[in-house]
Amino acid sequence: MTINWFKYASPASFYFLAGRMVPYFATLAIIFLVVGLYIGFFVAPTDFQQGEAYRIIFIHVPAAWMSMFLYVIMAFWAGVGLAFNTRLSSMVASAIAPTGAMFAFLALWTGAWWGKPMWGTWWVWDARLTSELILFFLYIGFMSLQAAIDDPKRADKAGAVIALVGVVNVPIIYFSVQWWNTLHQGASVSLVQSPKMATAMLSGMLIMTLAAWMYSIVMILTRTRLIILERERHTAWVSELKEGVLE
Amino acid sequence: MKPRHKKMAVIALSVSALAVSVVLVLNAFQSNLVFFFSPSQVAAKEAPIGKSFRVGGLVEEGSLKRVGDGTTMKFAITDTAEVIKVVYTGILPDLFKEGKGVVAQGKIADDGVFYADEVLAKHDENYMPPEAAAALEQAAKAQKTSFTQ
Amino acid sequence: MIWWIVKRDLLLAMRRRSDVLTTLFFFIIVVSLFPLGVGPEPNILRTMASGVVWVAALLASMLSLGRMFSSDYADGTLEQMLLSPVSLAALVTGKAISHWLVTGIPLVLMAPILGIQYDLPGDALLVLTLSLLLGTPVLSLIGAIGAALTLGLRGGGVLVSILVLPLYIPVLIFGTGAVEASSAGMEFGAHFSILGAFLLVSIVFSPWATAASLRISMS
Numbered sequence: 090m091t092i093n094w095f096k097y098a099s100p101a102s103f104y105f106l107a108g109r110m111v112p113y114f115a116t117l118a119i120i121f122l123v124v125g126l127y128i129g130f131f132v133a134p135t136d137f138q139q140g141e142a143y144r145i146i147f148i149h150v151p152a153a154w155m156s157m158f159l160y161v162i163m164a165f166w167a168g169v170g171l172a173f174n175t176r177l178s179s180m181v182a183s184a185i186a187p188t189g190a191m192f193a194f195l196a197l198w199t200g201a202w203w204g205k206p207m208w209g210t211w212w213v214w215d216a217r218l219t220s221e222l223i224l225f226f227l228y229i230g231f232m233s234l235q236a237a238i239d240d241p242k243r244a245d246k247a248g249a250v251i252a253l254v255g256v257v258n259v260p261i262i263y264f265s266v267q268w269w270n271t272l273h274q275g276a277s278v279s280l281v282q283s284p285k286m287a288t289a290m291l292s293g294m295l296i297m298t299l300a301a302w303m304y305s306i307v308m309i310l311t312r313t314r315l316i317i318l319e320r321e322r323h324t325a326w327v328s329e330l331k332e333g334v335l336e
Numbered sequence: 337m338k339p340r341h342k343k344m345a346v347i348a349l350s351v352s353a354l355a356v357s358v359v360l361v362l363n364a365f366q367s368n369l370v371f372f373f374s375p376s377q378v379a380a381k382e383a384p385i386g387k388s389f390r391v392g393g394l395v396e397e398g399s400l401k402r403v404g405d406g407t408t409m410k411f412a413i414t415d416t417a418e419v420i421k422v423v424y425t426g427i428l429p430d431l432f433k434e435g436k437g438v439v440a441q442g443k444i445a446d447d448g449v450f451y452a453d454e455v456l457a458k459h460d461e462n463y464m465p466p467e468a469a470a471a472l473e474q475a476a477k478a479q480k481t482s483f484t485q
Numbered sequence: 486m487i488w489w490i491v492k493r494d495l496l497l498a499m500r501r502r503s504d505v506l507t508t509l510f511f512f513i514i515v516v517s518l519f520p521l522g523v524g525p526e527p528n529i530l531r532t533m534a535s536g537v538v539w540v541a542a543l544l545a546s547m548l549s550l551g552r553m554f555s556s557d558y559a560d561g562t563l564e565q566m567l568l569s570p571v572s573l574a575a576l577v578t579g580k581a582i583s584h585w586l587v588t589g590i591p592l593v594l595m596a597p598i599l600g601i602q603y604d605l606p607g608d609a610l611l612v613l614t615l616s617l618l619l620g621t622p623v624l625s626l627i628g629a630i631g632a633a634l635t636l637g638l639r640g641g642g643v644l645v646s647i648l649v650l651p652l653y654i655p656v657l658i659f660g661t662g663a664v665e666a667s668s669a670g671m672e673f674g675a676h677f678s679i680l681g682a683f684l685l686v687s688i689v690f691s692p693w694a695t696a697a698s699l700r701i702s703m704s
Contacts, residue, residue: 134465138431143463171697208456209429219654226651233647237638246701247634250694251648254630268365272372272439277461286463350689357682364678384669 098177100317101326107310114310118303125300128293136290145203146290150278151298153196155305156224157259159189163231164256167249177313179245180320182252183235184312188305190228197221208272216265217273220258227255241320372439375418383444391420391450392439392458400434413438413450424452431457486571490579491586497556498587504552509591512545516599527604534603535613535664542592542617543653546624549588550632550645553580554699558636567703573696581622581629581691589621605668612667616660619680626684626691627652633698656683 129147136143163185170179200218201211212218231248238244266275278284284291321327372392373383383389391413399412408425411434422440432438437458442451464472498505519537520530557563566576596617600610631649635641663676 134467136463137466137469138433138436138459139463140430142430146463207429207431207459209427209432210454210456213456219658223651223654226647230648230651233644234634237635237640237644243701243704247698250630250634250698250701254652254690254694272456272458274459274461277463285461287465287468290463353685353689357685360678360682360685364675364682382671384666384671387669389669 098175100177100180100321101324103177104314104317107314111307111310114303114306118300118307121296121300121303125293125297128289128296133289133293134287139207142203142206143290145199147293147297149196149199149203150294151301152192152199153221154298155301156189156193156196156221157262159185159192159305160224160228160252160259161256163189164249164252167245167252171246171249171253176245176320177317179249180316181309181313183245183248184309184316185305186228186232186235187312188308190225190232192301192305193221193225193228197225213272215271215273216269217262217271220262220265223258224255224262227251227258231255374415375413375420376415378420378444378450379418385444388441388443388453390439390441391422392437393420395432395434395436395438397434413440420450421448422450422452422455424455426455428455429457431459486575487579487582490576491583494580494583495586498583504549505587505591508545508549508588509595511548512541512592513595513599515541515544517602520602530603531605531668534600534605535609535616535661535668537603538596538599538613539617539620539657539661542596542621543624543650543657545592546588546621547628547646547649547653548642549584550628550649551642553584553629553632554636558703563699564703567699573699574692577629577633577695577699578688578692581625581695584629585622585625589617589625592621593617609664609668612673613664616663616677616680619677619684620656620660623656623680623683623687624653626687627656629691629695630698633695633702636699636702656680659683 125147129144133144133147135141163182166178166185167182169175170182197218200221204213205211231251234251235244235248238247265271266273277286278291278294286294318327372390375391375393377383378391383391393413393415396412396414396419399410401410402408403410407427408423409428410421410423412419412421414420422442424440424442432455437460439456439458440450440452441454441456444450516537519533523529523533554563557566567573593614596614597610600613605613628645628649631645631652634648635645638644659676659679663673663680666673666676
C-alpha cells in the first residue's frame, strides 16, 4: 500500500490531519514535561561543582537546542516554499517563527539567571551569547518582515530569503565554544563523544528536550491551522466548515 | 564571450572567491581572536600592554589569600605552564574555587601583577554527583601513585 | 553592464548632491554628539572612538539604503530593468557598488578626521580607516538584500533596520576589534582576514539573494 503523501500538502487535508494529531502530541508533551521535571528536580543528583543551581540546565539546554533546530527547520520549509511554490511549507515556516523566537528568548533569559550565580555575571559578550542574541534578532526580523507585507505570497518568499541568509548563524552558535575561548563551557552532549553528565541528569535533560519538541509540534500545528483558515477563508471548504457541514 | 562561457567564468570566480575566504578565515583562527588570554600568552607578551584585557585559566591550588580588609583577594591563575598573580577587590562568584576555572578582567601593572576589575568563574561541561566526582578523584590519585612507583 | 549601472547611478547622485551630503552629515553629527554626551575625558574618548565611528557608519549606510532602489521603483525604471535580458544579479551588483561609492567612500574619507576629534593616535586612525574601507562594501552588499526585500513596503525604513542591523553585527565586531587590537599594540591581521572573508562571501551571495528578493518584491 502506498500512501499519497502529497495529499497532505494540500492545506485543506493538512488542516484536518493536523487537527487530529494535536491532542496526541499535546498529551505526549504534558507527559514528558511532568516526567522530565520530576527527574530534573527530584531524581537527578546535586552537581559536584554547581550544587542545586545547575538544575536550570533542564530548561536552558532544551530551549537553546530548540531555538537552533527550529531556525534550521523554518529556513528549510521557507526554502522549499520559495523553490517549489508549495504554499503549505511557507505557512509552516511562518508558524515556526514565534515558537523559535520564544525558545531563543527563554535560552537567553535562563542563561542569564544561570550565569549570575555561577559565572558571576548576567551577561558577557562572548561568542556563544552574542550569536544566540543574533539568532533571536533574526527571528524578530523574519516575523516583522512577514507582518509588514500584506500580500501573503510575497510575505512567504521575502521571509524565505531572510531566513536562508540567517542560517549561517546556526553553525556559528553551535561551534562558537570550540572555535573561540569563550566563558560559556563546551558541549556536554554531542554525537561524537560520550556525554559528560551523570545518567540521571542526562535523561532528565533529554526528556525535557522531548517535551520541548512535542510542545513545539503542538504550537506549530495549531498555528499552521490558524494560518490556513486565515488564508483560505474565501474557499468553499472553509465556508462549509463554518456552517458546520464538515468535520 | 558567449553567454555559456560567461556563466562558467562567473561560477569559477565565485568558487575561487569562496575558497579564498575559507583560507582567510582559517588564517584568522590561527591568531588570537579570543575572549580571554592564557597565562602563557601573557608571558609571551601576546596580551595588550597598558590596556584592559581578560586572563583565563585555573586558580592555582593554595594561592588564594585574603588581605587586609577581607574583601581584597590575592590569587594566582595558571594554565599549568605559566602563572600570573592577580589582585581583586570585590565579591567572588560562588563557583570560584582553587583548582577551578576562572576568567578575570583587568590590567597588568608595572610590577607584573594583574589588577582585576571583574572576576568570573568558568565551569566545565561535566556534570555529576559529588560522590562520582570524589570517586574520579580517587581513581586519578591511584593512577598517579602507580605511575610514580 | 555593471559599469554602465554604476556610471548612471553616480551621475544621478551627482545631480542630487544634497542626498549624498545628508548621509555624510548624519555620520558627522552622530559621531560628534558622543563627546558632548559622554564628556571630554580623552581616555574614555579614545577607548570608545572605534565603536562610535563604526556604529555611526552602520547607521549612515543603513539609512541611505532606501535610495538604492526606491527612485527607480517609483518611476518604473526598475520594472524595465527586470524585463530587460541583462542579468539581474549584475545589475544589483552595480547598484551596490554605486551605493558604496556614494555613501561608503565619503564615510571612509571622513573617518580619520573624526578620529582626531577622539584623540586617536596615528596608527589607530590608519587601522580604523582601513577597516572601514574593507567593511563598508560589505554593508552595502548586505544592505542591498534588505533594501530589495522591503521595497515599497509601508514603514520600510524601520523594517530595514530590523532586518539588516543584526546581519551587520559581525562586521561591527571585527571592524572595531581590529582598531582595539592595534591600539593595544597587538596583531590585527586576523580581524582584517575575517573582514576580507566577509567581503568575498557577500560579493558572491548578495547579488544573487538581492536579485531573488527584487523579483519577489516586484512580482
